Amino acid sequence: MSISHSPVFVSSDTARAVFDWKEAIQALQAAYSQSIPPQSTPARSVAAVGKTWLRTLSAVPVGGRYYGAKVMGAAMGSAKPGVEYAIVLFDRDTSRIAGLVDGALVTGFRTAATSAAALDRLAPPRPARLAVLGSGLEASMHVRAIASVRELTEVVVFSPTPEKRAAFAEAVTHDLGVQARGVASGQEAVDGADIVLCAARSRGELPILYSDWLKPEATIVSIGSTVPSQREIDASVVARSDIIVCDMLEEVLEETGDMLAAKEAGINFHDKSFSMVELMSGKLEDKLGRARTRMFKSVGGGLQDIVVAELILTRALERGLVTHLPIEFENKSI
Structure with missing residues (x-):
């Protein structure tokens, strides 16, 4: 039997349902209590042309199961400009994309936490x-x-x-x-x-x-x-x-x-x-x-996004609140 490596999606509604302030605060305190190599959580990057911009925050937390990046972008010249946020989480155990988390609420959660x-x-x-x-x-x-x-x-x-x-x-x-x-x-x-x-x-x-x-x-x-x-x-x-x-x-x-x-x-x-x-x-x-x-x-910073997104993904999986995506990314051996 083949093993499925299909990623899951976590919506903002689900993020709200499973998020816990004390758990997130403690996780962030633990993450920042460790020595963090500079390359683990680099500065944000911003690409822009005219009124269109794309921002990326990435991190590989020390000791965490997941690593990844938050990507957000906006075309301010569009008819109805807005910003959308996507957090991509990779799994250290499988070296595959494990989940996509709507980052709109996660951004507020991680900043406050x-x-x-x-x-x-x-x-x-x-x-x-x-x-x-x-x-x-x-x-x-x-x-x-x-x-x-x-x-x-x-x-x-x-x-x-x-x-x-x-x-x-x-x-x-x-x-x-x-x-x-x-x-x-x-x-x-x-x-x-x-x-x-x-x-x-x-x-x-x-x-x-x-x-x-x-x-x-x-x-x-x-x-x-x-x-x-x-x-x-x-x-x-x-x-x-x-x-x-x-x-x-x-x-x-x-x-x-x-x-x-x-x-x-x-x-x-x-x-x-x-x-x-x-x-x-x-x-x-x-x-x-x-x-x-x-x-x-x-x-x-990206470390905050990934630490909090990992918590949310973990709790959403435990409670069966994720959406399984009918896709699988090609994995290239290296």
């Missing part, structure tokens, strides 16, 4: 008041991820549209049982917050967070400045931070608008910026003990 994984080691281990700047999907997922690693006493959200921030606060209270409210300014949201989440790019690419808004010993999570043209935090926040942990160290420091602006302002941040591996391995314990203001800055 990575932030929570870092925050769990950065923020003091006590109940916290959370300020949220932004009310979109990334902000929503982050609140749920952060609630998995810290008891939240209150969530205060600001976004420019009153209806959106009110709906966001109502959903937080309904889903998490945490007191939440919307406020009319970013400064009001941040006032007195133990943890500050920046999950929204500003109109006109101006900063949405300033250092004089922060209480002493605040911990900041910033995810909205991922390329040179994007801004989220003011250079004063970079200056104030005693320790900055980055998911992709070189990309964050050299290719994001926030850090380029801080460099232009003459702020020296390289000697206080560290990788996720250094954080998870315990190498920063002494520095964390002395740090008052701590920040996690993220641009996203």
Whole structure:
């Protein structure tokens, strides 16, 4: 009897059904606790012509069963432009394509889970008041991820549209049982917050967070400045931070608008910026003990996509929720 090597497909609906925040956070902490060779998780690549672009993030996690890449693309000149995400997972045991995972939700899941994984080691281990700047999907997922690693006493959200921030606060209270409210300014949201989440790019690419808004010993999570043209935090926040942990160290420091602006302002941040591996391995314990203001800055990486996609594929297979594809890729012996 021949063995079938047909791959399976995991939809976003299935990803949502099987995903678990605590499991994803723990898996990412474990992945970043190991020594990661640079070639294991290279920088993203972007191909573009005119208004059409294609981005690829790849990784071969240390110790994982699956390896692969997330591919996303958009033709902004089309009649109805949009972005689609596909994660291709290869199986180390068979050297074949094992599955295709819709990456739309996975991207949000892995970004928030990575932030929570870092925050769990950065923020003091006590109940916290959370300020949220932004009310979109990334902000929503982050609140749920952060609630998995810290008891939240209150969530205060600001976004420019009153209806959106009110709906966001109502959903937080309904889903998490945490007191939440919307406020009319970013400064009001941040006032007195133990943890500050920046999950929204500003109109006109101006900063949405300033250092004089922060209480002493605040911990900041910033995810909205991922390329040179994007801004989220003011250079004063970079200056104030005693320790900055980055998911992709070189990309964050050299290719994001926030850090380029801080460099232009003459702020020296390289000697206080560290990788996720250094954080998870315990190498920063002494520095964390002395740090008052701590920040996690993220641009996203292929390692996060593959680790979380592996979890989702594994759980979907266990629960019989995958779609078996009536295809088989040709496998060439090497």
